[in-house]
Amino acid sequence: MTQHGTLGVAVIGTGRMGADHVRRLDEAISGARVTAVVDIDPRRAEAAAARVDGCAAHTDPAAAMAAAGVDAVLIASPGPAHEEALLEAFARGLPVLCEKPLTPDSASARRVLDAETRLGRRLVQVGFMRRYDSEYQRLKALLDAGDLGRALMLHCTHRNVSTPPGYTSQMTINDSVVHEIDATRWLLGEEITAVTVLRPTPSSGAPEGLSDPQLVLFETEGGAVVDVEIFVNCGFGYQVRCEAVGEHGTARIGDAHGLTVQAAGRWGGEIAQDFVTRFRDAYDREVQAWVDAVRRGGTAGPSVWDGYAAAVVCEAAVRAQATGGRVPVVLPERPALYAAPPR
Numbered sequence: 001m002t003q004h005g006t007l008g009v010a011v012i013g014t015g016r017m018g019a020d021h022v023r024r025l026d027e028a029i030s031g032a033r034v035t036a037v038v039d040i041d042p043r044r045a046e047a048a049a050a051r052v053d054g055c056a057a058h059t060d061p062a063a064a065m066a067a068a069g070v071d072a073v074l075i076a077s078p079g080p081a082h083e084e085a086l087l088e089a090f091a092r093g094l095p096v097l098c099e100k101p102l103t104p105d106s107a108s109a110r111r112v113l114d115a116e117t118r119l120g121r122r123l124v125q126v127g128f129m130r131r132y133d134s135e136y137q138r139l140k141a142l143l144d145a146g147d148l149g150r151a152l153m154l155h156c157t158h159r160n161v162s163t164p165p166g167y168t169s170q171m172t173i174n175d176s177v178v179h180e181i182d183a184t185r186w187l188l189g190e191e192i193t194a195v196t197v198l199r200p201t202p203s204s205g206a207p208e209g210l211s212d213p214q215l216v217l218f219e220t221e222g223g224a225v226v227d228v229e230i231f232v233n234c235g236f237g238y239q240v241r242c243e244a245v246g247e248h249g250t251a252r253i254g255d256a257h258g259l260t261v262q263a264a265g266r267w268g269g270e271i272a273q274d275f276v277t278r279f280r281d282a283y284d285r286e287v288q289a290w291v292d293a294v295r296r297g298g299t300a301g302p303s304v305w306d307g308y309a310a311a312v313v314c315e316a317a318v319r320a321q322a323t324g325g326r327v328p329v330v331l332p333e334r335p336a337l338y339a340a341p342p343r
C-alpha cells in the first residue's frame with residue numbers, strides 16, 4: 001500500500017465484468033487504485049490499462065501478482081480460471097475479491113477451501129453481489145427482525161434478455177442460479193438440503209439444445225421451500241425478483257421499473273436490460289466493502305465456504321436437471337475458520 005494507505009489492485013480478466021470493475025475502482029471507489037490489469041488477450045489488457053494512469057498491462061496473472069504496487073487481486077476471469085489465480089494469490093498472501101462462481105465445480109472449490117483452511121486466515125470475498133443490493137438488504141433485515149414470522153417460502157424470478165454463444169443448460173445453474181443459491185442461504189440463514197429441477201418445453205427463443213426456461217426447487221434444513229424461475233433468453237429484459245412468504249405476511253423486491261409514463265390510454269415503465277444496470281449500486285457497495293475491509297487488514301462478505309457450499313448445491317442441481325428427480329445435498333462439516341453461519 002502507498003504511504004496514504006491506498007490499496008494497489010490487480011484486476012485479472014478484463015472482459016465485460018473486469019472492465020467494469022476497472023472503471024468502478026477508477027471512478028467510484030475510494031482508497032484503491034488499479035495498478036495492474038491482466039488478460040490472456042493482450043489487446044483487452046492494454047485497452048483496460050490505457051484508461052488508468054500508471055497501470056501496467058499483463059497477460060500472465062502470476063507476473064501481475066508479483067509486480068510492485070500490487071497489494072490485492074480482483075479476479076474477473078471466467079470461472080474455470082479462478083482456482084489457479086486463487087491459489088497463486090494464497091501463495092503470495094494477497095487478499096482477493098473473486099467474481100462468482102468461486103470455481104465451476106465442487107472438487108475445485110474444495111481444493112480452494114482446503115488451501116485457505118491450511119493458510120489459517122480468510123483472504124477471499126466471493127462476488128455474490130446481491131448481498132450488497134439495497135432491496136435484498138432490506139428484505140434480509142425484515143426477515144431477521146422476525147416481522148414476517150418464520151419464512152415458509154421464497155418465490156424467485158431470474159430473467160436475462162439473451163445468452164452469449166456457448167452458454168449451456170448446466171450454466172443456467174452454475175452461472176445464473178448460483179446467485180439464488182447464495183441468496184437463499186443468506187436470506188434464510190440455512191443450508192439447502194435438496195434440489196429438484198423441472199424443464200418445460202423450451203421457448204422457441206432458446207438456442208438449440210438449451211433448456212430454457214427451467215424451474216428449480218430448493219428445500220432447506222429449516223423446512224422452507226424455494227422456487228426459482230430461470231429464463232435466460234426471455235428477450236425483453238433483465239429481471240431479478242424475490243418474494244418471501246412468512247407466517248405473518250409477505251415481502252417482495254425487484255419490481256423497480258424506473259420512470260413510469262401514463263399517456264394516450266397507456267401506463268408503462270422501463271425494464272433494465274442487463275445486470276450492469278440493475279446491480280450497479282450493489283457492485284459499487286460490494287467493491288467498496290472489500291477495499292475497506294482489506295485496508296483494515298481483514299475480509300468481509302461471502303466467504304470461500306459460501307462459494308464451496310454454492311458449488312455443492314450447483315452440482316446437485318445439475319444432477320437433478322439430468323435425472324428429473326429430487327437430489328439431496330450433502331455438505332461436510334464447516335471448518336472452524338468459517339464458523340459464523342451464512343449471513
Ligand SMILES: NC(=O)c1ccc[n+]([C@@H]2O[C@H](COP(=O)([O-])OP(=O)(O)OC[C@H]3O[C@@H](n4cnc5c(N)ncnc54)[C@H](O)[C@@H]3O)[C@@H](O)[C@H]2O)c1
Pocket residue numbers: 012013014015016017018038039040041044061076077078079081099100101127129175275279
Ligand atoms: N456478479 C455478477 O453479476 C456477474 C456478472 C457477469 C459476470 N460475472 C462473473 O465475472 C467473471 C467474468 O465474466 P465476464 O462476463 O466478464 O466474462 P468475459 O468473457 O466477458 O471476460 C472474461 C475475460 O477474461 C479473460 N481471460 C480468460 N482466461 C483468463 C485467464 N486465465 N487469465 C486472465 N484473463 C483471462 C478473457 O480473455 C476475457 O477478456 C465470471 O466469473 C462471471 O461469472 C459476474
Ligand SMILES: O[C@H]1[C@H](O)[C@@H](O)[C@H](O)[C@@H](O)[C@H]1O
Pocket residue numbers: 160175176179232275
Ligand atoms: O454471469 C451472469 C451474471 O452472474 C448475472 O448476474 C446473471 O444474471 C447471469 O445469468 C449470468 O450469466
